[in-house]
Amino acid sequence: MPARKRKGAAHPARSTVQPAVTSPPGSLLRPWMWALVIIAAGGWAYSNSLDGAFLLDDIRAIVRNETIRSLTPISQPLHPPSMSTVAGRPLANLSFALNYAISAVDTRSYHVVNIALHLCAALLLFGVVRRTLLTAALRDRFAAIAAPVAAVITMVWVVHPLTTSAVTYIVQRVESLMSLFYLLTLYAAIRAGEEGNPRRASWTALSILSCALGMACKEVMVTAPVAVLLWDLIFRRDERFPAGLMGGLAATWIVSALLISGEQREASLAMSLEMSWRYLLTQSEVLSRYLRLVFLPAPLIFLYTWPLATSAADVILPGLLIVTILTLTLWAVVKRHPLGYAGGWFFLILAPTSSVIPIVTEVAAEHRMYLPLAAVIVVVICGLAATMQRVAPRFVHGGLVVPGVALVLTLGFQTRERNRLYASELAIWRDTVSNDPGNQRAHLAYGTALGVSGRIPEAEVEFQRAVDLGESDGIAQARLGSTQAAQGKFDDAVPHLRRALSVDPANPEANKTLGQIYAMRREDASAVLHLERAMQARPADAQVALQLASVLSDSRDDSVRNPVRGLQLAEEAVRLTSRQEATALDVLGLAYARNGRIDEAIGAAREAAAIARAAGSTPAVAGIESRLKAYEAMKGRMPSKR
Numbered sequence: 145m146p147a148r149k150r151k152g153a154a155h156p157a158r159s160t161v162q163p164a165v166t167s168p169p170g171s172l173l174r175p176w177m178w179a180l181v182i183i184a185a186g187g188w189a190y191s192n193s194l195d196g197a198f199l200l201d202d203i204r205a206i207v208r209n210e211t212i213r214s215l216t217p218i219s220q221p222l223h224p225p226s227m228s229t230v231a232g233r234p235l236a237n238l239s240f241a242l243n244y245a246i247s248a249v250d251t252r253s254y255h256v257v258n259i260a261l262h263l264c265a266a267l268l269l270f271g272v273v274r275r276t277l278l279t280a281a282l283r284d285r286f287a288a289i290a291a292p293v294a295a296v297i298t299m300v301w302v303v304h305p306l307t308t309s310a311v312t313y314i315v316q317r318v319e320s321l322m323s324l325f326y327l328l329t330l331y332a333a334i335r336a337g338e339e340g341n342p343r344r345a346s347w348t349a350l351s352i353l354s355c356a357l358g359m360a361c362k363e364v365m366v367t368a369p370v371a372v373l374l375w376d377l378i379f380r381r382d383e384r385f386p387a388g389l390m391g392g393l394a395a396t397w398i399v400s401a402l403l404i405s406g407e408q409r410e411a412s413l414a415m416s417l418e419m420s421w422r423y424l425l426t427q428s429e430v431l432s433r434y435l436r437l438v439f440l441p442a443p444l445i446f447l448y449t450w451p452l453a454t455s456a457a458d459v460i461l462p463g464l465l466i467v468t469i470l471t472l473t474l475w476a477v478v479k480r481h482p483l484g485y486a487g488g489w490f491f492l493i494l495a496p497t498s499s500v501i502p503i504v505t506e507v508a509a510e511h512r513m514y515l516p517l518a519a520v521i522v523v524v525i526c527g528l529a530a531t532m533q534r535v536a537p538r539f540v541h542g543g544l545v546v547p548g549v550a551l552v553l554t555l556g557f558q559t560r561e562r563n564r565l566y567a568s569e570l571a572i573w574r575d576t577v578s579n580d581p582g583n584q585r586a587h588l589a590y591g592t593a594l595g596v597s598g599r600i601p602e603a604e605v606e607f608q609r610a611v612d613l614g615e616s617d618g619i620a621q622a623r624l625g626s627t628q629a630a631q632g633k634f635d636d637a638v639p640h641l642r643r644a645l646s647v648d649p650a651n652p653e654a655n656k657t658l659g660q661i662y663a664m665r666r667e668d669a670s671a672v673l674h675l676e677r678a679m680q681a682r683p684a685d686a687q688v689a690l691q692l693a694s695v696l697s698d699s700r701d702d703s704v705r706n707p708v709r710g711l712q713l714a715e716e717a718v719r720l721t722s723r724q725e726a727t728a729l730d731v732l733g734l735a736y737a738r739n740g741r742i743d744e745a746i747g748a749a750r751e752a753a754a755i756a757r758a759a760g761s762t763p764a765v766a767g768i769e770s771r772l773k774a775y776e777a778m779k780g781r782m783p784s785k786r
Contacts, residue, residue, distance in 0.1 A: 175274065178295035179267055186263045186302035189556040193312045194255045196566035200447065200589070202315045205229040205240070207249055212241035229315045232403045235360035236318040254314045261320045262311045266302040268327035269518055270294050275334050277526075279379040281482055285530055289540055296548035297525045301518050303556040305441040310514040312566045313446075318362045319511045325358030326368050326493075326515060329393070333372045337385045344386070352392035359399040366400050367492045369393035374477070374492070378485045416502075423502035425453040425463070430508040431498060432462035437510070438520045441558060443579035446565075446572050447586055450507035489519040569593035577606070584613035588620050595627060603627050611640070618647030622654040629657050637661065652681035656688050663691055668699040689717040690731045697731075697738040711735040726756035730768050733775065742779045749775060 173181070198207055205228045206212065211220050221241035224230040230237040239257065247253040274294035277286040286293060301307070310319040332351035336344050351372070358365035372393055376385045430450065437444070453459050473487025493515050497503060525548075532540045565571045573590035580586060591606030607624035614620060625640035638661060644654035659674035675692040682688060690713075697710030714728070714735040721728045729752035736745035749772040756764040 173291065173295075175270075175291055178291055179270060182266050182270055182295060182298050182302060183263050185299045185552055185556065186266055187259070189303040189559045190259045190262065190311060190563065192560050193259065193308075193563040193566065194252050196251060196255055196312050196314065196563065197568050198249070198251060199313065199566065199569060199572060200315075201229045202313075205237075205315045206244075206254070209237070209240065211237060212244045215241055215245055229318060232363070232406060233318050233361055234403070235357055236321055236362070239317060239321065251314065254317075255312070258311050258314060258317055258320060261317065261324050262302065262307065265320060265324045265327055266298050268324065268331050269301060270298040271331050272327060272334065273297050273522060275331075276375070276379060276485075281379050281480075285533065286526070289529060289533070289544065292541060292544050293525060293529045296544055296552075297518070297521050299548065299552045300521050300525065300555065303552050303559050304438075304517060304521075305444060305555060305558045305562050306437055306510055306513050306517050308444070308559055308562045308566070309446070309509070309511040312563050313511065316511045319514050322358050322362035322365050323515045325354045325361060326365060326371070328354040329358060329368045330372055330375060333385060333389060333393075334375070336389055337376070337380060348386060348389045348392070351389060352396065355393050356396040356399050359396055360403060363400060363404060364493060364496050366397060367495065369396065371489060371492055374485060374488050378477070378480050378482060419452075419502045419504070420500040422452040422454065423504075423507070424500050425456055425459050426450065426507060427498040428459045428463040428466045429453070431466050431494065433508065434494075434510075434513050434516070435465075435520065437513070438517060441555070444510060444562060445580050445583075446576045447583070447589070448506070448508040449580070449583045449585055452502075452504075452507065483523065486519040486523045490516045570597060582613065584610050584617065584620070587613065588617070588623065591623060591627070595623070600627055600630055604631070615643075616647060618644040618651055618654070621647070622651050622657070626653055626657040629661060634661050634664075650677060650681055652678050652685075655681070656685070656691075659688075660691055663695050666700070668695050668701045668704040671695050672699075672704055684720060686717045686720040686725070686728060689713045689720065690728055693717060693735055694731050697735045707735065707738040711739050723751075724755065726752045726759065726761065726764055726768065728752075729755065730764075730771070733768075733771065737775055737778065742775055745775045746772065746779065 204225075209225055209228070209230070211224055214220060218238075221238045222234040224232070224234060224237035230240070240254070243254045243257060274290050276282065277290040277293060283290075310316045310323070329351050332347045332354060335341060336347035336351055338344070341347070355365070355368050358368060369390070372385070373390060376390075456463060469487065470491060473484055473491060476482075476484030477488055478484075494512060497509075497512050525544075529540065529544055532543045536543065565575050569589070570593045573586055573593050576583060576586040577590050587606045587610040591603045591610060594600075594603035594606060604624065604627045607620060607627055610617065610620040611624050621640045622644035625637040625644065628634075628637035628640070637657065641654045641658045641661075644651050645658070648654075655674040655678040659671045659678060662668070662671035662674065672692065672695055675688055675695065678685065678688045679692060693710045693713035695704065695710075696706040696713065699705040711732075714732040717728045718725075718732050723729070729748050733745045733748035733752060736742070736748055749768055753765055753768040753772060756768060
């Protein structure tokens with residue numbers, strides 16, 4: 145006979161006390177064991193990413209970022225440069241300063257930190273998912289398999305190729321660091337809401353602190369307080385989070401407001417009603433692509449060029465898909481169904497970059513899916529687990545783990561293959577133009593990488609393609625012209641250089657190359673005009689200074705010749721090259737000679753010849769020695785001036 149229920153005892157279904165989360169009977173491994181498996185999976189997937197190069201936005205945000213050169217005073221790294229990826233994101237900039245203190249511009253330490261952040265985020269995701277599955281809303285279905293389900297979800301996420309753009313692409317630490325604090329904010333809030341937890345106040349403080357720190361990493365963090373509130377609404381059926389927690393999280397918006405008001409990234413924004421509408425329409429295509437890449441992560445594109453839609457008719461199918469998912473999400477939120485949180489997580493985190501704020505320089509970017517990716521994986525894995533619970537409950541553990549391991553291995557190998565492309569600019573841009581042939585910016589970047597590698601004819605092909613895709617692009621025109629000039633195709637180069645200057649008269653590359661061409665043709669007035677413009681834009685360019693010094697010192701045109709300024713420029717070029725370049729010393733000798741300082745001209749020429757001879761440059765040695773003999777002959781005819 146069953147025991148009688150004592151009078152006054154609380155009914156289990158009506159109890160508001162949430163017991164401490166423990167490992168339910170039947171779990172394959174304890175949570176800490178699953179955590180080790182997750183770390184091993186993520187570490188393996190990203191172990192070959194340590195040699196990744198600095199790419200694209202890394203250059204401005206890290207390589208040329210003067211604010212990370214020193215950790216003292218601390219205010220310096222906390223004031224990142226404007227118009228860069230780290231603008232308005234002081235904590236991310238500080239993390240790069242710490243890396244710079246360790247290894248300057250050696251990329252390995254940067255990658256180690258990025259991987260560590262990714263693994264920490266994975267552990268937090270595991271904790272959030274596991275504790276969510278053990279809430280009153282889900283424990284009846286998932287209590288016995290919460291740990292393995294959460295582990296499989298996390299392992300799929302941690303090795304998924306879509307995360308590479310936020311992990312292997314160094315500068316996108318702004319995304320992964322923000323995501324770490326986002327997950328920590330939610331995890332700490334969940335722990336703060338546990339009845340009977342003696343450290344509720346500590347967890348509350350940690351949640352608020354991590355939310356504030358996340359605001360200093362990336363603006364998307366503004367959605368974190370809403371994500372916590374939504375979790376509270378859907379998964380805590382009988383009571384709300386402490387008011388102090390929600391009030392503190394809301395207060396962190398002040399941090400974001402202050403940082404956003406002070407940042408400068410105007411070039412990426414184009415605010416207008418029409419532009420916002422077109423951007424919103426385009427995002428239905430972008431979000432549809434993101435969703436496809438979750439299930440079929442290929443091809444991945446390092447840098448997208450995505451034209452804005454002009455009308456709703458352009459995006460009718462992806463638009464219907466996204467509107468349908470959004471409608472179902474809103475319905476689920478109203479009904480307080482757990483699926484509402486997954487959909488809300490997806491749309492909420494993507495809202496700042498994929499709604500009505502037009503980021504015209506980056507309409508689509510895979511790193512934005514770093515956190516939203518988890519929501520899609522949760523829905524799929526939990527759906528499969530729930531189905532197996534009904535169909536074959538005895539085999540649910542094996543049915544989860546075995547296919548899960550196979551999926552993790554498949555995705556992990558894809559991630560490792562993707563990581564290899566980040567090892568060099570040539571590899572990543574070659575892959576980009578291969579997968580997106582109409583990407584004008586990628587052809588331009590690939591051509592630049594080829595040029596730096598000395599593959600000039602191949603670079604010309606890529607620049608020509610970039611010009612064909614965007615004739616009004618002055619940079620592409622200038623680089624095509626410069627590449628043609630480097631091959632002696634001066635007649636082909638001049639029209640492109642002139643077109644570049646019609647777009648931007650101050651274009652330093654076009655002015656420099658055109659000035660050099662005019663100098664070789666002895667059209668000295670035109671040469672000086674363009675070289676002077678190049679000098680204004682690039683005062684530390686030794687090549688421009690040398691070319692201009694040579695023309696001013698040796699021009700046959702009396703209206704152009706200016707030996708005094710020519711000598712000043714030659715001396716500056718020698719300083720810029722640390723007196724180690726034979727060409728600079730050779731031009732200095734010419735400038736000395738034209739100013740009547742023959743002894744110094746002879747000394748500079750001898751020094752130049754010695755450097756050229758040590759470098760094995762026979763033609764250069766012959767030219768310098770010829771001028772040296774001329775200076776020595778001049779010395780015999782006239783005294784040098786002091």
